[in-house]
Amino acid sequence: MATINSVTGPMDTANLGFTLMHEHVTVSAPGIPQTYPQLLGDNFMDRIITGLTKAKKGGIDTIVDMTPLDLGRDVTLLAEAARKVGINIIACTGMYFEPTFLLTGISADKLADLFIDEIREGIGGTKIKAAILKGRNDIAGVTPGEEVILRALARAHLQTDVPIALHQYSPGRVGMRQIAIMKEEGVSLRRVKLDHCNDTTDVEYITWILEQGCFVGMDRYPGHGVSALARTKTLKALIDAGFEDRILPSHDHFIAYPLGGRLPSVEDREKQNPHGYLYVKDVVFPQLLDMGVSQPALDKLCVDNPRRFFEGA
Numbered sequence: 001m002a003t004i005n006s007v008t009g010p011m012d013t014a015n016l017g018f019t020l021m022h023e024h025v026t027v028s029a030p031g032i033p034q035t036y037p038q039l040l041g042d043n044f045m046d047r048i049i050t051g052l053t054k055a056k057k058g059g060i061d062t063i064v065d066m067t068p069l070d071l072g073r074d075v076t077l078l079a080e081a082a083r084k085v086g087i088n089i090i091a092c093t094g095m096y097f098e099p100t101f102l103l104t105g106i107s108a109d110k111l112a113d114l115f116i117d118e119i120r121e122g123i124g125g126t127k128i129k130a131a132i133l134k135g136r137n138d139i140a141g142v143t144p145g146e147e148v149i150l151r152a153l154a155r156a157h158l159q160t161d162v163p164i165a166l167h168q169y170s171p172g173r174v175g176m177r178q179i180a181i182m183k184e185e186g187v188s189l190r191r192v193k194l195d196h197c198n199d200t201t202d203v204e205y206i207t208w209i210l211e212q213g214c215f216v217g218m219d220r221y222p223g224h225g226v227s228a229l230a231r232t233k234t235l236k237a238l239i240d241a242g243f244e245d246r247i248l249p250s251h252d253h254f255i256a257y258p259l260g261g262r263l264p265s266v267e268d269r270e271k272q273n274p275h276g277y278l279y280v281k282d283v284v285f286p287q288l289l290d291m292g293v294s295q296p297a298l299d300k301l302c303v304d305n306p307r308r309f310f311e312g313a
């Protein structure tokens with residue numbers, strides 16, 4: 001038995017149930033939900049409750065919200081939504097963008113202290129605690145400032161035992177550099193998840209990541225660039241290769257975001273993915289069964305594997 005902090009308080013990892021490891025409820029920018037909520041639309045809380053209720057009724061027990069401070073995290077909103085819907089939500093700490101304040105030469109240790117505080121004490125004056133560490137390295141690889149963040153995440157992990165999830169640009173094999181830094185910091189790679197591995201069909205690269213000991217997030221569905229079916233075929237290839245214990249499917253879905261910008265309207269997004277947080281369960285899993293994957297193997301992906309990733313077992 002192990003305990004994990006959800007946004008509504010500590011819970012037993014045995015109760016995580018069907019868990020989506022990389023989702024968002026809202027995505028925007030720092031302070032938006034608290035200060036300019038009108039950007040998220042008049043009825044954004046209703047849309048959030050509707051979307052999460054649909055997920056809960058469809059069999060999703062837990063959503064890991066990978067929205068850190070700089071993507072507009074609002075843990076009070078998450079807690080309110082979790083309570084109303086009766087779904088578990090796990091919050092993250094860490095960073096997405098390289099903040100300009102790093103230019104002042106702030107150290108990895110100082111940054112780690114901030115993350116540790118959000119894990120041990122709570123986020124932004126609340127008692128709501130983070131239970132996963134997030135970093136991000138995209139098409140530019142690991143920039144010098146981002147390296148400071150990665151080292152801070154590693155050090156926060158070593159002090160708290162909270163696992164690490166890293167957004168990475170898989171077509172550029174950016175995970176290789178992330179793994180090198182985690183190793184230098186002395187992190188066990190079994191506590192590291194490399195996200196967005198299904199933005200490529202490069203099975204050789206994903207296999208290399210798994211061979212290092214990491215978990216892999218096959219966590220963009222239906223996704224862009226690579227078709228949803230190609231993503232599922234890649235997932236099947238990894239199961240066939242014997243890695244079913246360390247694959248974590250999810251969507252990178254979000255409900256509320258600044259409207260009227262580059263992102264599609266709520267209606268267009270609904271058309272693109274009417275399943276929302278249920279695409280994996282309702283579309284991908286039946287396809288995998290048709291392809292010959294066993295039900296026990298599928299049960300591992302979103303139930304056993306998330307629990308084991310958090311427990312570090």
Ligand SMILES: [Zn+2]
Pocket residue numbers: 022023024066252
């Ligand atoms: Zn995401």
